Amino acid sequence: MPIFEYKCNNCKKEFEKLVFAGEEGKIPCPECASVDITKKMSATSFMGASIGTCGSNSPKQFS
Numbered sequence: 001m002p003i004f005e006y007k008c009n010n011c012k013k014e015f016e017k018l019v020f021a022g023e024e025g026k027i028p029c030p031e032c033a034s035v036d037i038t039k040k041m042s043a044t045s046f047m048g049a050s051i052g053t054c055g056s057n058s059p060k061q062f063s
């Protein structure tokens with residue numbers, strides 16, 4: 001179960017959230033309940049993505 005970092009575009013609050021499959025994209029800000037948030041790419045996941053997903057059909061995806 002990955003923990004992602006998010007930043008709210010409404011109140012600018014940054015927070016971490018444990019995200020279950022299917023929940024991504026509809027996570028409300030804990031401060032203002034806005035769903036207008038941006039997922040921050042961590043260094044490790046960014047590197048994993050750049051190395052492991054050169055093709056579009058990589059089996060190694062977050063789920």
Ligand SMILES: [Zn+2]
Binds near residue numbers: 008011031032
């Ligand atoms: Zn907010």
